[in-house]
Amino acid sequence: MTGKNAAAAVHGMSGETWKRHANPWSVWTRFAAIPAFELAVWSRQWLGWWCLAAVVAVVAWLWLNVRLFEPVEPTGWAARGIYGERLHVDGKVPAEHKTTLNWLIASGLVGFVLIAWGLVALSMWPLTLGTVMVVFAQLWRIDRYGLLFQQHLREQSPDDAI
Structure with a gap:
């Protein structure tokens, strides 16, 4: 199981869940979780171990x-x-997208390490x-996934479904 599949499994991502996650409200409010998580961890200065309640709330x-x-x-x-992200998780990424996506994932991971530090x-x-x-890498990845999804739609036959 790849890291992408493991993350999807942890979230219990079914076909219906992916469609709900594709809602713009879901996408944009997940971005709000980044500073909320950071504040929850940083608050250990003021809250001590109670900061874990805030971390659990964000998770x-x-x-x-x-x-x-x-x-x-x-x-x-x-x-x-998000529909393109699902294609990526399902392993349906053409070669011309893989390098860019890998660079964006790597830059997001570097950002995550800096956040942790x-x-x-x-x-x-x-x-x-x-x-x-992390935010720029994620925005660029969403854009790239959208291109991937549009390419997938152009290439699939009318009988295929994602």
């Missing part, structure tokens, strides 16, 4: 988020991106730089 939100919103068809930018050391500059890297 619970991330799990609930992909189930909460109405399912949508891939008509908008964010929805096409900033949170452990309570240092603002790696936290801020890491957050910017």
